[in-house]
Amino acid sequence: MAKRNFQRIVLKLSGEALAGDQGFGINPDVVEEFAQEIAALAKSTDLEIAIVVGGGNLWRGLAGSNQGMDRATADYMGMLATVMNSLALQDALEQAGVDTRVQTAIEMQEIAEPYIRRRAIRHLEKKRIVIFGAGLGKPYFSTDTTAALRAAEIEADAILMAKKFADGVYDSDPKTNPNAVKFDELTYNDIITKELKVMDATSTTLCKDNNIPIIVFSMDIPGNITKAAKGEEIGTIVRGE
Numbered sequence: 001m002a003k004r005n006f007q008r009i010v011l012k013l014s015g016e017a018l019a020g021d022q023g024f025g026i027n028p029d030v031v032e033e034f035a036q037e038i039a040a041l042a043k044s045t046d047l048e049i050a051i052v053v054g055g056g057n058l059w060r061g062l063a064g065s066n067q068g069m070d071r072a073t074a075d076y077m078g079m080l081a082t083v084m085n086s087l088a089l090q091d092a093l094e095q096a097g098v099d100t101r102v103q104t105a106i107e108m109q110e111i112a113e114p115y116i117r118r119r120a121i122r123h124l125e126k127k128r129i130v131i132f133g134a135g136l137g138k139p140y141f142s143t144d145t146t147a148a149l150r151a152a153e154i155e156a157d158a159i160l161m162a163k164k165f166a167d168g169v170y171d172s173d174p175k176t177n178p179n180a181v182k183f184d185e186l187t188y189n190d191i192i193t194k195e196l197k198v199m200d201a202t203s204t205t206l207c208k209d210n211n212i213p214i215i216v217f218s219m220d221i222p223g224n225i226t227k228a229a230k231g232e233e234i235g236t237i238v239r240g241e
Contacts, residue, residue, distance in 0.1 A: 004213075005231055006158050007048060008049075008124060009050070013051060013054065015058065015143075016057050017030070017034070018085055024057060031089060039093055046127075051130070053085045053131065055085055056081075058084060059077050061076075075135075079135045085133075086102045086132075103130060106134040115132065152207075156212065159213070160228045163217065167218035186198075188240065
């Protein structure tokens with residue numbers, strides 16, 4: 001299979017990944033490791049890099065609503081968690097020598113730019129890394145949906161989904177089923193009809209409608225982000241028929 005060539009990508013990082021082995025909060029050493037790899041990638045290539053990071057290491061909106069909290073309030077708290085992660089990652093990237101901008105869907109001008117599509121694209125063209133925080137600024141939408149919508153808006157070539165404890169997409173949970181089968185390639189319809197745990201249906205449909213391939217790979221192995229961004233065959237690719 002021919003090597004994939006990307007010019008502009010959206011990297012989707014889970015919030016849990018930033019916690020490292022401690023499982024909660026922000027682990028500075030882990031954030032620095034990610035930042036060093038992403039910075040090295042940015043410096044060594046002409047790739048334009050946007051990032052969406054989750055907030056599950058600090059707060060999960062759905063979990064809060066399951067405990068009796070109003071769902072919208074819980075989701076807004078989750079959005080704030082993504083901003084905290086975005087700022088931590090921005091700081092680490094800039095210490096690694098890469099110009100970085102955080103843009104948020106909820107205005108908080110003292111700490112970040114508001115999300116403006118044209119400004120985001122201009123930053124990318126100037127080889128600045130752009131981190132999209134605060135989700136879509138509305139409750140009931142996941143950060144996967146944020147990644148899919150932002151990728152469509154900035155006309156990204158692919159979404160790179162860095163997963164913790166998973167090196168691709170399987171037909172069942174490999175942690176509980178030793179016979180689980182890993183897929184090298186899937187279609188968007190496969191994700192929906194087989195109800196595979198890649199991203200929610202809204203996100204998958206957005207990617208399908210805009211023909212944005214999704215690369216799912218493990219973030220637990222150093223160098224995998226670079227391999228995926230450079231178009232090497234890694235993990236599972238999801239695309240059209």
